[in-house]
Amino acid sequence: MNLWMWLLLACLLGYSWKLLGYLVPASLLRNPRMSRVAGTMTIGLLASLTVVNALASGQALAFDARIGALAAAGIALCLRAPFLVVVLAGAGAAAGLRLLGWS
Amino acid sequence: MKLLQSPAVRVGLSISIATGLYGISFGALGVTSGLDFWQTMALSLLLFSGGSQFAFIGVVAGGGSGVAAMGAATLLGMRNGIYGMQLNALLQPRGWRKYAAAHVTIDESTATSTGQTDPAEQKRGFWTAGVGIFVLWNVFTAVGALSGAALGDPKQWGLDGAAVAAFLGLLWPRLKGREPAAIAVACALATILAVPFVPAGVPILIAAVVAATIGWFSHGRSDEGLEPDVDPYGGPHHHGRPEEAGK
Numbered sequence: 001m002n003l004w005m006w007l008l009l010a011c012l013l014g015y016s017w018k019l020l021g022y023l024v025p026a027s028l029l030r031n032p033r034m035s036r037v038a039g040t041m042t043i044g045l046l047a048s049l050t051v052v053n054a055l056a057s058g059q060a061l062a063f064d065a066r067i068g069a070l071a072a073a074g075i076a077l078c079l080r081a082p083f084l085v086v087v088l089a090g091a092g093a094a095a096g097l098r099l100l101g102w103s
Numbered sequence: 104m105k106l107l108q109s110p111a112v113r114v115g116l117s118i119s120i121a122t123g124l125y126g127i128s129f130g131a132l133g134v135t136s137g138l139d140f141w142q143t144m145a146l147s148l149l150l151f152s153g154g155s156q157f158a159f160i161g162v163v164a165g166g167g168s169g170v171a172a173m174g175a176a177t178l179l180g181m182r183n184g185i186y187g188m189q190l191n192a193l194l195q196p197r198g199w200r201k202y203a204a205a206h207v208t209i210d211e212s213t214a215t216s217t218g219q220t221d222p223a224e225q226k227r228g229f230w231t232a233g234v235g236i237f238v239l240w241n242v243f244t245a246v247g248a249l250s251g252a253a254l255g256d257p258k259q260w261g262l263d264g265a266a267v268a269a270f271l272g273l274l275w276p277r278l279k280g281r282e283p284a285a286i287a288v289a290c291a292l293a294t295i296l297a298v299p300f301v302p303a304g305v306p307i308l309i310a311a312v313v314a315a316t317i318g319w320f321s322h323g324r325s326d327e328g329l330e331p332d333v334d335p336y337g338g339p340h341h342h343g344r345p346e347e348a349g350k
Contacts, residue, residue, distance in 0.1 A: 006169030021187015044314020069264025090268020
């Protein structure tokens, strides 16, 4: 039940951001610093989430089949593959490496 | 049927299909991250912003707390507020439409709308992409969640690798040029350094603080990282491939 509470709060805050954009006076839009922070934070969060999901195992760093997934996704993106193909490449690499015996 | 002759409607529909389809990967990853079916559906129905949704389940899958998951999802949602301001100036929705428009204000609907020059087309593009993606994203989240639950051990299918790939796929289109790449590297390093010392989920929030500090004190483009990660109209660097959507 606790997770439900944080989940619904995340939904409420997510909608609040969106609605806030429609309710604040347009003059605030001219503040380039706010939109710059929103942009750099988007980049930073996605980079961090990539690394955490590839390397973190609880509070330890691990080098396992997920590294292969990261590499495969990078190659797929370099080849301009669509998003779904990138995700499948990541899954395939991790599953394949595990079949070969690398955890 | 005249509606189908509108270029914005046609682009909106193709973006809807491309984006909606990978709701499958969100649904499957949601139920294997530890959420149940309805929690996964609630994220797609109520949070409805791909980056924030993947962030929430990414933190939970890594053993992070609910509050850390909420924090990461909420910080990632900030850019939707900026999109909202742009769209409000552009479309000027009135009454209940304002509240509905807010809910479907995401990367893809913003990109479809702002890519048009005629105000009527901007409106059509926004609503077609927004409502179309909302419907298909939720349908395919349900499909993914139902099939993900039947998969058994998610690691055997490489679903943890799929999550890694999904985040890199979301990040990639925003790394245009040297500066955003440097921000990404700095935040990745901060994350790696923090992992052994703080509870799971918190390293992501530390990276957010690093990124916000860089954004606050440095002087660069004010829309860095804010270009929606889709280019429905195929600019000079993309070659008209709307399926290249990332959400």
